[in-house]
Amino acid sequence: MFQEESLCSRCARVRKTCCYFEIYVTPGDVKRIAAYSGRTDFHEFRVPADANYLDQDDDPAWRDQVAGEDGRRRVLKRRAGDACTFLGAHGCTLPLEVRPLVCRLHPYEYTEAGISEELSDSCPTHLLKHGQTLLIALDMNLEVARRWHRQLYAEIRCEPLRWRRSGSQSLSLGCQVGREMR
């Protein structure tokens, strides 16, 4: 049966996609991706190339918890040429429920306080079909995005980089790293 090419796949053919960005991964993302792929070599700790990534005064949870004192944070590795190692010829090779939460939430804009009604302008809306919206093309909806958003910030609260900053050694009670929220 003919399967229509996804917007992400068409995007990947015409330009560098969001998969060339620096993608922060939570401890839960690491667990899920490692369990699915059998790989442990897909992430590293790095200071963001763009200082704006740490300049998040409107999102204190992000600003204070995703990076350690030295400014490094856990991100997906990229190949030479800068694309994520999970990017294949037809887009992401990870199933949706395994992808990093930051990837799943793109192109929604958000802070810990919630998801904005405005979408990021980084998607190729000129590739949309007549009458199609970006969210329909990406098969996304706000209800699912809100669940992923809750999960992202729950996992950020379990970020060991944050404990290293505060001097705490143990996992905080209530951290549910790696389990999908419903």
Ligand code: SF4
């Ligand atoms: S995990 Fe998938 S969606 Fe996220 S940056 Fe990599 S290829 Fe893109």
